[in-house]
Amino acid sequence: MHQKQSKHQLKVSILVSDLSSAGAGRWGGGGVRSFLIAQALQKLDYQVEILGFNFGDEPAVIPQSEVLVSHITGYNYPQFLQSASQLLKKLDGDIIYAMRPKPTTFGLALLQKLKTHRPVILDIDDWELSWYGGEKWQYRPSAKQFLRDVFKKDGALRYPDHPLYLKTVEGMANKANVITVHTQFLKERFGGVYLPNGKDTNLFNPSLYNPEESRARYGLSEYRVLMFPGAPRPYKGVEDVLIALDKLNEPDLKLVIVGGSPYDDYDAQLMEKWGRWIIKLPKYPSQEMPQIVAAAHVIVVPQRNTPAALAQFPLKLTDGMAMAKPILATKVGDIPEILGGNGYLVESSCPEQIAEKIQEIFQNLDNAYEKGKMARERCIEYYSIDTMKSILSQLFSSLQA
Numbered sequence: 001m002h003q004k005q006s007k008h009q010l011k012v013s014i015l016v017s018d019l020s021s022a023g024a025g026r027w028g029g030g031g032v033r034s035f036l037i038a039q040a041l042q043k044l045d046y047q048v049e050i051l052g053f054n055f056g057d058e059p060a061v062i063p064q065s066e067v068l069v070s071h072i073t074g075y076n077y078p079q080f081l082q083s084a085s086q087l088l089k090k091l092d093g094d095i096i097y098a099m100r101p102k103p104t105t106f107g108l109a110l111l112q113k114l115k116t117h118r119p120v121i122l123d124i125d126d127w128e129l130s131w132y133g134g135e136k137w138q139y140r141p142s143a144k145q146f147l148r149d150v151f152k153k154d155g156a157l158r159y160p161d162h163p164l165y166l167k168t169v170e171g172m173a174n175k176a177n178v179i180t181v182h183t184q185f186l187k188e189r190f191g192g193v194y195l196p197n198g199k200d201t202n203l204f205n206p207s208l209y210n211p212e213e214s215r216a217r218y219g220l221s222e223y224r225v226l227m228f229p230g231a232p233r234p235y236k237g238v239e240d241v242l243i244a245l246d247k248l249n250e251p252d253l254k255l256v257i258v259g260g261s262p263y264d265d266y267d268a269q270l271m272e273k274w275g276r277w278i279i280k281l282p283k284y285p286s287q288e289m290p291q292i293v294a295a296a297h298v299i300v301v302p303q304r305n306t307p308a309a310l311a312q313f314p315l316k317l318t319d320g321m322a323m324a325k326p327i328l329a330t331k332v333g334d335i336p337e338i339l340g341g342n343g344y345l346v347e348s349s350c351p352e353q354i355a356e357k358i359q360e361i362f363q364n365l366d367n368a369y370e371k372g373k374m375a376r377e378r379c380i381e382y383y384s385i386d387t388m389k390s391i392l393s394q395l396f397s398s399l400q401a
Contacts, residue, residue: 010400012041013093016052017104017161019071033125033182034099036198038067040388044396051090053083053104074104076158084108095399097121100128101170102161110175119399122176123195124186127311129170132163134307139164178395183334185310193395196338197313198388201380203287204322209294218281220295222252224362226328227296229258229289230316232266235309237302237330242274243351244358253358255300258292259283293323298361298368301329305348309333321379326368328357338383342375344368 016034038048048067053074072087074080084104091112098109101122109120129137141149149157156162173179179192187194215221226245232238241255255274258281260267271278284292293299299320303309310333317338320327327343329335336345344361346353361368381387 009047010095011047011049011093012095012097013091014038014048014050014097014099015087015091015105015109016050016099017102018055019050019052019069020054020056033123033197035067036385036388037097037123037195037392039200040198040385040392042067043385043389044393046396049093051087053087074160076154077160078158080158080160088112093118095119095121095396097123098176099123100126101166101173102128103165103169104160106172106176107165107169110172113175119177120175121178121180121395121399122173122192123180124173124190124192125182125197125311125313127186127189127307128161128166129163130307130311132166137163137167177399180395182313183311184337185307185333193391195388195391195395196383197315197318198385199318199322199379199383201322201376201384201386204290204293204319206294206324206376209291209323211294211296214291214295218256218292218295220254220256220279223254223279224250224252225254225256225295225297226300226358227256227258227293227298227320228300228316229293229296229319230314231259231261232257232270233261233308234266235304235306236314237304237349238270238300239274240302240304240349240351240354241300242270242277244354245277246274247351247355248358253277254279256281256296258289289319290323293319293325296320296323296325297365298358299323299325299327300354301327301335302346302354303330303332303335303348305330305332313338318379318383320372321375321383324369324372324376326361326365326372327375328354328361339375340378340382342371342378344371 014034034050038050041048050067051070054071055074070090072083074083096109096112096118098106098120101124106122113120149155173190179190180195181187181190181192182195182197228238245253255277256279260280301314301317329343329345330348331345332348344357346357
């Protein structure tokens with residue numbers, strides 16, 4: 001990197017492992033951390049490009065006006081070497097920002113660093129190994145299984161982000177010039193600079209939307225709307241809200257799930273058991289999310305106390321905060337700190353408390369809306385794109401010193 005270059009000429013290459021329609025691009029670019037970082041860097045006048053693989057799924061449709069995105073077709077090993085070579089040829093940023101300690105991102109960033117000596121920032125917004133049992137996970141195959149994993153066409157070790165490789169690359173995290181994290185759990189595990197998930201509080205601005213009109217638009221006018229604007233997974237605690245609705249048994253209370261899960265049939269399992277309480281809305285472009293969130297009476301963030309949940313910063317939390325919505329959440333991870341007393345907190349995995357809080361909120365909606373307004377003020381101060389911009393400005397200045 002040339003010391004005399006101005007930051008206006010500097011390019012940042014953001015590396016993402018999965019740019020498919022089920023991966024980082026599932027919200028059309030707007031609601032995923034890599035795009036939030038890109039947005040903050042663009043505000044600092046850096047040239048930004050997001051690069052990543054598309055492993056066989058449909059590539060995400062991302063408005064090109066937001067940020068330049070380059071897809072590379074991804075294959076399993078041994079063809080992955082060809083995919084990686086293609087990506088490395090395009091990886092021309094003065095600074096490389098790798099999303100998560102994965103072979104397909106940070107591993108390739110370190111290879112490029114060896115070759116070009118360009119600084120690498122590693123962002124860790126999830127503990128990848130938590131999906132495989134965390135530190136307990138070990139790869140101990142029989143000789144026969146090992147040969148299958150290596151030589152079969154769909155062998156496990158042919159997958160570029162197999163947990164064996166994840167574990168190895170995670171152990172190299174200290175080779176990054178800087179690490180950024182977004183929860184205390186990850187900071188304790190990996191160190192680094194705290195970089196919260198920022199919200200575009202100009203886009204997510206309640207004064208621009210009418211809740212009644214939004215409810216009419218999405219067919220929700222008859223209901224008191226509890227909204228979960230994300231992809232349900234067991235650790236996200238949606239079942240606890242549905243059990244609470246069973247207990248309350250009030251037909252006009254509905255849980256509205258937006259977008260659904262791109263991962264498995266968990267949505268269908270929820271519908272089969274609790275379909276009478278659920279209204280499913282399809283996936284919408286990120287620009288439409290504020291209009292949808294405006295339709296909610298309450299945003300629910302019922303995370304369960306698991307390593308996967310502790311590692312995450314729930315984006316739906318700042319969706320609700322920015323839109324000045326009452327938020328009902330669990331005392332898990334950073335959630336109490338993020339809300340700062342401007343929401344309704346219950347213990348994890350406690351449907352009885354959720355039911356009580358739902359009643360409390362609707363019995364005193366004026367008070368709930370006041371809490372929502374305070375939550376928006378807190379979001380603007382601590383969890384906005386401008387906050388991310390300020391932290392990244394300092395971080396990048398130190399890299400270029």
